[in-house]
Amino acid sequence: MKKIRKKWGDKIYVEWRDANSESGWVTYDDAMKITKDDYLCKTNAFYIGESGGFLIVAHTITTKQEFDITGVQRIPLTWIIKAV
Numbered sequence: 001m002k003k004i005r006k007k008w009g010d011k012i013y014v015e016w017r018d019a020n021s022e023s024g025w026v027t028y029d030d031a032m033k034i035t036k037d038d039y040l041c042k043t044n045a046f047y048i049g050e051s052g053g054f055l056i057v058a059h060t061i062t063t064k065q066e067f068d069i070t071g072v073q074r075i076p077l078t079w080i081i082k083a084v
Contacts, residue, residue, distance in 0.1 A: 004055065004083045006047035008065050012057060014043045015082040016075050040081075045073065053077050 006012055018039045022031075045057035048069060059071030 004047070004050065006083075008048060009061060010047045012043075012045055012047040013082075013084050014041075014045070014055065014057065014075060014080060016041050016043070016080045018079070043073065043075070045071075048072070050077065055080060055083065 004012075018041050020039050043057065045059055046061045048056040048058050048061075050056065053076060054074040055077055057073050057075070058069045059073075061067075061069050
């Protein structure tokens with residue numbers, strides 16, 4: 001993935017693959033069934049920053065960086081397919 005060139009408060013669209021687990025018993029064949037679009041997530045948000053290998057975004061921010069941020073999401077950078 002390319003470097004994310006955003007600053008605090010910029011709108012960002014991110015496509016990323018999420019982790020997944022199952023709590024019940026499955027066969028080996030069922031466990032291995034994954035298609036290209038399985039667990040593909042699409043997020044529209046505001047860019048907060050990057051830290052510790054994560055992209056940090058939020059769904060709501062105030063107009064000044066030192067104020068409140070809500071709906072924070074941390075996406076592992078290695079899971080990101082596209083960020084614009």
